[in-house]
Amino acid sequence: MSDGDKQLKVPLPDASFYARQEDMSNLDRLEKLSHDHPVNILVTGGQGCGKSSLVRQFAAFYGRPMATFQVGLLVESGQLFGQQRLKNGDTYYHSFLFPRAIRTAGCVVHLEEINRSETPHALNELFSVLSEDRNIWIDELGLVETAPQVIFFATMNEGEEFSGTDRLDAALRDRFYRVHLDGLPAVVERKVLIQKAGIDEDAAGRLMRVISVLRNNKQMGIKVSIRHSLMMAKLMAQSASLREALIYSLQVSKDTLESLLLTAHVETGEWETDSNGYRPYLA
Ligand SMILES: Nc1ncnc2c1ncn2[C@@H]1O[C@H](COP(=O)(O)OP(=O)(O)OP(=O)(O)O)[C@@H](O)[C@H]1O
Ligand SMILES: [Mg+2]
Secondary structure, eight states: OOGGGOOOBOOOOOTTOOOOHHHHHHHHHHHHHTTTSOEEEEEEESTTSSHHHHHHHHHHHHTOOEEEEEGGGOOSTTTTTEEEEEETTEEEEEEOHHHHHHTSTTOEEEEETGGGOSSGGGGHHHHHHTSSSOEEEETTTEEEEOOTTOEEEEEEEOSTTOOGGGOOOHHHHTTOEEEEEOOOOHHHHHHHHHHHHOOOHHHHHHHHHHHHHHHHOTTTTOOOOHHHHHHHHHHHHTTOOHHHHHHTTSOOOHHHHHHHHHHHTOOOOOOOOSGGGOOOTTO
């Protein structure tokens, strides 16, 4: 299926997605504003903290169609709109999903990794559609006007670990309202693990204890996102021990893990290291 044939769909609701009441109230205000004014919203936060999910759940909640574009992959201007193609020796212009999305009333247009495009040129057209008058002239398409109530959401990683090179151009940042996600409180994240991975309360509690130790230990420099804690919980739901879930998810040495577990005071079971633990893969 080519990009231009993709459907614009309202995303499915996720009953296990949690957000701050305050953020939801503010998003509601912005949704209302979007009925009369152009609204662009920048969602920032560390990796895997729920930025894309928030955009999806916003669209689901308001019954808006949504399309996501990886701005981080763009290398030249014009790439979002379409390209020249060849058919039976003739060239023709193939229009992509982006112009269709911005011409669809009420569409949520999600620009992922807006701070990571390969070259600044790639963002040229975005400046035009994100501005007050919200339209752009594309030679092959004519005047492309953004439909009423379209909301542009941009997401970008902006945690303490991200360097200055990833910072968003000031002129671009100036066009956005902003929502910053800090990650969930441990008790809420525990609920997410239980609901999404299907592990029991006890397993979720033990996992969250280790994760809290990791997150509080800045020296170790291990980032555990919600995505990552879910990955571990899913392994545990497949009967992995806590120790196995940690070893197969985190990039830590066995020694580091041992001292970590000691600090967290959690029982994780033994780790097989002697020859008894080996057998032919295909046996
Ligand atoms: N607040 C939350 N409630 C429930 N699940 C969450 C929450 N935040 C993140 N998740 C889960 O964590 C995973 C990662 O979320 P998501 O892809 O939205 O993060 P992201 O911030 O966009 O990541 P990236 O930085 O890689 O773009 C998803 O499976 C999502 O369902
Ligand atoms: Mg994302």
